[in-house]
Amino acid sequence: MKKLIILFFAILLIAGTQTAIAQGNSQKEKSKKELKEKGKDLKEKGEKKVREVKEKHEKGKEKEHKDKDKEREHDEDDDSRDNGKIKDKDNKKEKKEKKEKVEKENNGKGNAYGKNKGDLTGREFGQARANEAKNKIEEREVRIKRSEDTVEKGRRKVKETRERVKKQHENKEINDKELEEKEVKIKSVEEDLNDLEEKIKKGKEKALQKKKEIETIYE
Template sequence: MFFAFIGTQQTFAQGKGKGKEKSVEVKQKGKDKAKEVKEELEQEVEEVKEKGKDKAQEMKKKKELKEKKDKKQRKDPKADKENKGKGNAYGRDKNGMSGREFGKMRSNEAKQRIEEQEKNIRDSEGVLNRGREKVKKAQERIKEAKENKEISDEEAKEKEEVVRKANERLSELDKKIQEQKEKVKKEKEALKKILFPEDKK
């Protein structure tokens, strides 16, 4: 037994020596890796700084060009006149037309728009009238079928509900048509006032 303890101590002692060598190697590898990472980071930082400087110079140049352009525009009165004619408002860009021609074109467009709206109203009224006739006929058919006991009370109620909903939709359509008529009427009156102003004495 005594020999067993001595043998184990020697093996532990031999293992400790190898462990130190390995730990030194691992430490050295870790230091090398840390140096590499540090160098890479420094390189990236330098690249970012260079890009930042380039961007700053580029922005400076743009600012200088913009300032020069602004100075030229302030000095040149014609530049202001050129910019005034552009925009989204009607009449800003008349495509080479005179004021009178442009006015006639706009009034014709307004007349056409009103005529188109009136046509749409007439079409909608036709749909409304046909719908009212269909609802009336459906109500009569349901009433007759109920009297002749061709359908049960439940079926009659279901059909009456469908007819009632259709009637509600037709009423909504009628309301929208009336609103549209009012709108067109106001637009027509406004157009007449513009085209045929009353003589002031």
């Protein structure tokens, strides 16, 4: 669509210039002479004006210098008294102006997506954001993998505890009821471990999926 519009306007432009050229060819030669003459006159007039302006400028400068010298002499006496107060006021004003400028600049770089973020264009900003998100997801993956270690450790511990409790029962250190209670506790830990394992599995799959999703956004 965009290309069509551009093409349309380009054709219109070419057509327009061609008709203008055709009409203008006959009058060109006449107008060339007139233009040359006019050009010469304008040049002369321009040069004169430039000279005048330069002269005025130089005169103005001389006047300014003289005035400034006079003012300085006059102010030096007054400044010795009021200098502190005036300087403070000026400094405060300057600081305020600087702060406002900085705030304005920062506001310009706010949250508008796609607008220039520093030197980044919208696409570059998006790509940078995508990379950042990918890194964050990878960090999360590492943390999820740490939980896998806990699962492994838990499984080992459950096995050891079960064997120990069995031995306790065999040695009649605990009765049947106590054995049952301990078994229930071990089973609940086992179920939680299964639950965590399932969650880790899903989390890993999700991490892969999200990473792929992010990669496809800017492919």
